[in-house]
Amino acid sequence: MAQIGFFLLVVLLFITLVSLARSARIVSQYEKGLVLRLGRYRNTVDSGLTFLVPVIEDMIKVDMRERVINVEPQKVITKDNVVVTVDAVIYYRISDPVKATFEVQNFAYAATTLAQTNLRNLVGDKSLDDTLVARDMINANLRNVLDEATNTWGVKVTRVEVQKIDPPADITEAMSRQMKAERDKRAAILEAEGVKQSQILQAEGVKQSEILRAEGDAQARILRAQAEAKAIEMVSNAAENFFKDRAEASKRLDVLNTVLATQTKYIVPSGADLVNVLGLDDRGVVPLKR
Structure with a gap:
């Protein structure tokens, strides 16, 4: 036991x-x-x-971590009847684990189906050109639709990204040719603008050079004229002083002749310079040396 x-x-x-x-x-x-x-x-x-x-x-x-769902590529017809291939990626996280567990059986499948349906509607309402340039708007609209629809499932869609929008091969080739033509056109315009600007700058350079040369010549002529005027003034002053001195000397000689003619006697010290005595030393009168 x-x-x-x-x-x-x-x-x-x-x-x-x-x-x-x-x-x-x-x-x-x-x-x-x-x-x-x-x-x-x-x-x-x-x-x-x-x-x-x-x-x-x-x-x-x-x-509770953020998860990713890949929406498989699907063919969608745009407003202008172009068939494009579109796919997307959905980022989401669970906000209410109880609802996410008991309110929906397979959230990934449900979200993918919902995304494909709304993606067809969004792309189908736009032309090909609008679809290609409005990718951000499509992402925002699709995220809002999915977030509102999945809110009752306790799921928060954080963002949606359309990965590619691929037109048919012939349209892609035509778009490539158009883009190349646009690039060539812009390159030609830029080249023409460059040549034009270069010519303008060259003409401005020549113009400035001519202006500077003309200003230099004018300044040189002014300086020469001023120098010539100064020289003429100096010559004129010298001539005026010369003739003035000659006139005063001549006047003194006339006075001397008049005085001597009166028989007046002057006593001059022995060895004195007669020119200095008569006041003719600063008038250009030089005594005669024997």
Whole structure:
């Protein structure tokens, strides 16, 4: 009996350890744990260690990180009847783990189907040219539609990006030729503008050079005229002074002749200079040397 009792104790202990091990749940930092009791939602637990009641309770872990859904390429007819191939990428995260678990069965499939339907509508309302240039507007409109539709599922669509809008090969080739023609046209215009600007700058340079040369010649002529006028003035002043001095000297000689004619006697010291005595030294009169 003792052995049977010990065996039962070991079995019971083993069952208890297994039950404890199965009842322990570890929830990661990026997860939320939904606790179900007898199949009915009971509560939500955060990251960490949680113990469940064996057999009665169970847990569903929900990843709260942002996820990506690739929308497969599909052919869409634009407003001007051009068939284009369009695909997109949807970025979303779960905002309400309870709704995301119990309100929708397969969110990825539902979101992809919804995105394809609305993408056809958005592209179909625009021409090819508008579709190619309005990619950002298509992204914003599609995100708003998906976010509103998935809000009841506890999902938040953060952004939507249309990856490619591919027209048929013949239209792509025609667009390439048109773009090349536009580039060649812009290059020709830029080259012509460059030549024009170069010619204008060259003409301006010649003009400035001629102006500077003319100003230099005029300044040189002015300086020469001023120099000639100065020379003429100096000659005139010299001539005026010369004749003035001659006139004064002649006048003094006349006075001397008049005085000498009166028989007046002058006593001159021996060895004195007669020119100095008569006041003719500064009038250009030079005594005659014997």
